[in-house]
Amino acid sequence: MSEYLVNIQNERLSFFTPAGEVKALNDVSLHLKEGEVLGIVGESGSGKSVTAYSLMGLTAYPGRLIGGTLDFNGHRINDMTEKQMRKIRGNEVSIIFQDPMTSLNPVYTIGNQICEVILLHTNKNRAQAKERAKELLTLVGINEPEKRLKQYPHELSGGMRQRVMIAIALACEPKLLIADEPTTALDVTIQAQILELMMDLKEKLGMAIIMITHDLGVVASMCDRIAVMYAGKVVEYGSTDDIFYNPKHEYTRGLLRSIPKLNEKEHKKLVPIEGTPVDMLNPPKGCPFAPRCGSCMKICLREMPAYTDISDVHYSACWLLQKEEFEKGGNA
């Protein structure tokens, strides 16, 4: 139907809390082709996870989708019932969570938890499901799968558990894998193992990945496209090279300046982004980044900037770009 596997247009999502409405997502637009890796980066509370979860129909209670369209693989997610959603979840799209310690059920064996997904979504019988589970464990690089199937989550290390989570997510060969900070809770050497495994599996199975993270290093090495989020808004979207070498939004630039680089030879002082993240209960009027922005103008405090296209696949929401565009137009 469309050329994109995932196409989110102007998504708005709010949490109606006792303290007031929290606009967790404020006009989010994203798209992703089959087999691509999209990285969503941003600070905690910027709406990265909420975006991804809403794509799976997993918006938690006080939250409600209040606008926009979500298309995935020919389905219009907004209009789907829970029953229809269940068919897609785990089958066409699956997710791995940040914390492998809490996302596996401690009272069931690994085998039990993998087979559950297989039995639910395919018409395999128990014996076949067990065979498939063994295959999956081998696929994610766990040796002695026979033995592991009988073990409980607490008997495995963090990296192993994350591998099991990946095995569960891949049980039905989904078209899209959402990885919500899959390596944040792991050590660097284990992180390297998991990231390599994910890229390997992507090649083998040809799935698309949405990678949610706050680590710019992880996205640099893995992703084709990057969406930078700030306060419930995608402030910049582009190819990995666009974002790293030609960032247009002040927030993206600030982020890149504020991280120390290991391969730098001399000691450069970091340039931090001043101020504190936005209070989502009382977001500022206008551009949410304006209070922390070095080149803030009057209009930034009053009105939200619209998206400016820099190239076909690179866009950003900043008044400075609008101004540039206008001046260019004026000269022509």
Added chain:
Amino acid sequence: MEQNKKLVEVQNLKQYFPVAGSKFFEKKVVKAVDDVSFYLNKGETLGLVGESGCGKTTTGRTLLRLYEPTSGRIIYDGETIFDSGDVPLYNEDGTVQTDEKGNVKYGRKTAVNMLPYRRKMQIVFQDPYASLDPRMTVGDIVGEAIDIHHLAASKQDRRDRIIALLERVGLNSEHANRYPHEFSGGQRQRVGIARALAVNPEFIVCDEPISALDVSIQAQVVNMFEELQEKEGLTYLFIAHDLSVVKHISDRIGVMYLGRMVELADSYELTFHSVHPYTRSLISAIPIADPVTSRQSKRIVLEGDVPSPVNPPSGCHFRTRCPFADKLCEQEQPKWTEVGPGHYAACHHLDKVK
């Protein structure tokens, strides 16, 4: 300023914790810190990196005697503040002191009262959410140390000091009457730092002070640490698992693995000319925030997980994951050797690694 004067030194520091549930006659221990020696010069920053469970936090805390060391010697500014009595005395050049008959000399068993030293040695904890008492105002949290050490002459003086401290870390006077829950993570960490600075310390152990913070806030806190050091000549032991941050802030870096120090060198030397296979894989495992470099770079991906510290491998602890491991590594613990000026490593196969 006096450069190259040792402010803090630890020799053969060991910290063993008993394992719960071990049988009475064969008491098991976790060797959280196993024979670690290093020193810090005045005004310098020593970084300590390693994976979780490698003993870096325990080293920091034991150094301050927040845990009583199992064995070892801690020297602060020339004074021995702890000596277990079974560690040989060392000469300036690192050789063991002996008497006329050639017997090894040991230090006298010492354990001084830490109160006067607490004024000089402070710590900033990792989790700014857990390390501040939720029932105390920020003013009282910062002021507690002032009270304990009787640093304020009057109520007014105490208040002035607290406000001055808050301003030093980028907060302001109105924050003094608020409670921790009213602050964001970055601000809480600032409160934690103000608390450590309250007694005008010379030495601060920074135990993963930025791990719990957002990326854009991390840089603020890192810069603050650097500015405080420039202004007041503080000495830091900076503990973190993020090597890129540690490299940024440290003069020298020590790498730990399963309770032992495996490599120690100048931070530039360590990042670009490391010799220990563990350090090398650790460095190559760090994702670089630069697409072109990270596409080109070849990662050394280590097999397997960190072994359990209760049953560490014999010989060299790293041998189960090391590509160079052989029989010798299994039988013998590698010696701590100097491979270049100020560059130490413990590995049997340093020549092969190169």
